[in-house]
Amino acid sequence: MSPPLGQSSVAAAPNRHLLETTGLSVSFDGFKAVDDLSFYVNKGEVRAIIGPNGAGKTTLLDLITGKTQPTKGHVRFKDLQLTGMREYQIVRAGVGRKFQTPSVYESLTVFENLEMAFPDNRTSWSAWRFRRTPDVIAKVEEIAELIYLRDRLRDRAEILGHGQKQWLEIGALLIQNPELLLLDEPVAGMSARERESTGKLLLEIALNRAVVVVEHDMDFVKQIAHRVTVLHQGKLLAEGSMDDVQKNPKVIEVYLGH
Numbered sequence: 001m002s003p004p005l006g007q008s009s010v011a012a013a014p015n016r017h018l019l020e021t022t023g024l025s026v027s028f029d030g031f032k033a034v035d036d037l038s039f040y041v042n043k044g045e046v047r048a049i050i051g052p053n054g055a056g057k058t059t060l061l062d063l064i065t066g067k068t069q070p071t072k073g074h075v076r077f078k079d080l081q082l083t084g085m086r087e088y089q090i091v092r093a094g095v096g097r098k099f100q101t102p103s104v105y106e107s108l109t110v111f112e113n114l115e116m117a118f119p120d121n122r123t124s125w126s127a128w129r130f131r132r133t134p135d136v137i138a139k140v141e142e143i144a145e146l147i148y149l150r151d152r153l154r155d156r157a158e159i160l161g162h163g164q165k166q167w168l169e170i171g172a173l174l175i176q177n178p179e180l181l182l183l184d185e186p187v188a189g190m191s192a193r194e195r196e197s198t199g200k201l202l203l204e205i206a207l208n209r210a211v212v213v214v215e216h217d218m219d220f221v222k223q224i225a226h227r228v229t230v231l232h233q234g235k236l237l238a239e240g241s242m243d244d245v246q247k248n249p250k251v252i253e254v255y256l257g258h
């Protein structure tokens with residue numbers, strides 16, 4: 001497969017990480033928000049990114065998705081050099097990103113929200129209604145089941161709870177079948193039960209892709225993360241299993257101890 005216009009491809013090698021950042025740095029007016037960060041994520045993995053406020057977590061997601069361009073270093077996803085690519089190209093390459101606040105079409109039903117998310121249906125508002133093929137319906141129902149909204153398909157999004165809207169937005173991302181899903185504090189404002197359901201959902205999603213979650217809720221991180229990356233002042237402070245990271249004196253000092 002040849003890469004879309006404007007992308008340079010990197011020589012393919014077997015058994016490589018799905019996502020890799022190398023020496024990634026960005027400065028804002030001389031302030032290093034992300035500083036020489038090298039890390040990688042594998043397929044099948046749920047990775048949590050934790051760290052104090054201002055550590056650079058959201059900026060890291062901005063760098064991966066092309067919202068922000070690095071001052072130094074680069075990001076590789078599969079055999080693509082993401083650095084320099086436009087945001088929409090990165091989405092098309094298979095990277096889905098969810099911001100912290102839910103953004104769904106309030107006046108549309110759950111079904112319509114998911115249907116709208118089909119890549120081919122997005123560009124033309126008038127055309128999408130005619131694309132309600134058996135394939136589309138089956139996919140929407142499959143995703144709705146996964147995000148616990150199978151019996152809410154006919155309801156408008158505006159009457160859903162906060163947690164359900166978050167799931168709907170995750171569902172809309174899944175319709176696009178990303179290989180890498182980036183989520184910024186997905187369980188903020190959720191009930192304990194919703195958090196647990198979200199954890200199950202993310203573990204299931206990650207079976208055939210990778211999920212990177214920025215999160216503050218340590219119980220949630222414990223439930224879902226295969227590995228944890230701790231950022232502090234834009235740098236990688238520690239990385240490993242939740243158990244290892246929790247015992248790390250540096251992590252306790254700057255983050256968990258507070």
Ligand SMILES: Nc1ncnc2c1ncn2[C@@H]1O[C@H](COP(=O)(O)OP(=O)(O)O)[C@@H](O)[C@H]1O
Pocket residue numbers: 028033051052053054055056057058059060
């Ligand atoms: N576009 C920007 N311009 C200037 N400073 C920024 C910008 N984006 C982030 N920052 C700064 O970079 C630091 C890291 O921010 P952020 O990545 O949002 O942290 P986190 O998500 O870990 O709380 C903060 O000090 C923030 O103010």
Ligand SMILES: [Mg+2]
Pocket residue numbers: 057058059
């Ligand atoms: Mg943030």
